[in-house]
Amino acid sequence: MSVRGTLKMIFALNCREASELMSRRMDEKLSVWERAALRGHLLVCGACRRVKRQLHFLREALRSETRAGHVEPPEQLGPEARARIDKALRQQSDDAT
Amino acid sequence: LETNPESSAPREDPSLWLQRYGDRLYAYARARLGDEPAAEDAVQEALLAAWKARDSFRGDSSVATWLTAILRRCVIDLLRKRGARSSEELQPDPTRSMFTRGGHWPRKPAPWPDDPQACLDSQEFWACLRLCLSRLPRGLMETFLLREIDQLEADEVCKLLGISPSNLWTRLHRARMLLRGCLGEHGFDATGELRT
Numbered sequence A: 001m002s003v004r005g006t007l008k009m010i011f012a013l014n015c016r017e018a019s020e021l022m023s024r025r026m027d028e029k030l031s032v033w034e035r036a037a038l039r040g041h042l043l044v045c046g047a048c049r050r051v052k053r054q055l056h057f058l059r060e061a062l063r064s065e066t067r068a069g070h071v072e073p074p075e076q077l078g079p080e081a082r083a084r085i086d087k088a089l090r091q092q093s094d095d096a097t
Numbered sequence B: 001l002e003t004n005p006e007s008s009a010p011r012e013d014p015s016l017w018l019q020r021y022g023d024r025l026y027a028y029a030r031a032r033l034g035d036e037p038a039a040e041d042a043v044q045e046a047l048l049a050a051w052k053a054r055d056s057f058r059g060d061s062s063v064a065t066w067l068t069a070i071l072r073r074c075v076i077d078l079l080r081k082r083g084a085r086s087s088e089e090l091q092p093d094p095t096r097s098m099f100t101r102g103g104h105w106p107r108k109p110a111p112w113p114d115d116p117q118a119c120l121d122s123q124e125f126w127a128c129l130r131l132c133l134s135r136l137p138r139g140l141m142e143t144f145l146l147r148e149i150d151q152l153e154a155d156e157v158c159k160l161l162g163i164s165p166s167n168l169w170t171r172l173h174r175a176r177m178l179l180r181g182c183l184g185e186h187g188f189d190a191t192g193e194l195r196t
Helices: A003-012 A015-025 A032-044 A048-061 A077-096 B014-034 B036-051 B063-082 B116-120 B124-133 B140-151 B154-161 B166-188
Strands: none
Touching: A003 B116, A015 A032, A015 A048, A015 A077, A015 B166, A048 B124, A048 B140, A048 B166, A077 B014, B014 B036, B014 B063, B014 B140, B014 B166, B036 B063, B116 B124, B124 B140, B124 B166, B140 B154, B140 B166, B154 B166
């Protein structure tokens, strides 16, 4: 990126771009310029600081020990599939005995 | 047969696992694999594998947790075998409407509760999170679950789904912003109570 482009990024980052950087930072290391731009934006933007805390809270919650049971949308195994799987299981446990 | 379902695996009858945990396991697989037949195959494979490995169950986790860990490996194997299936093409950006034309928040997002632990302990929080997750478009949901619940590294998720890193970042950004927005809309006010 050119020096001009870099400076522009640091000073002109909007909330949308900041949210993209916040999210990407949870998955990989940002470049030094991206980090500087994000830090600068967060310094002056209370809304984005709040959103950043919320995104981190979400990650913590989903990875926490208190995540009791499953968060996946509920589904029901159809009766045919259930019968098929049951048959395969019975066959295998019979073979073992 | 087992006496305590949470401390010992049923040794004689694997059909009991299917009866008790079949739906949960299927929901897990379906959320990650998308189509029904693949999810059914994953459940079958996992239960067969669990039966073979029944002696390795030590009782230090619940049966459900143990079965889910086995299913997780089956799902990852299936995704790997299936190869690139996900399309790089993305739906229209759902986060666009969250910002003004200039890319700023139209108003400051509402605060969430100050006490995260209280949130984690509340049934309402998890119910709300489940609801919000179920509203994610499937392509975003599978990516998000593999990364955040299964805690796979970003490059591993890219390989499994056959997508580029930039596509992954876009999907995760959208999923996180949608979830954040949905939780704010459906659940949280400053006291952490669920609004109805």
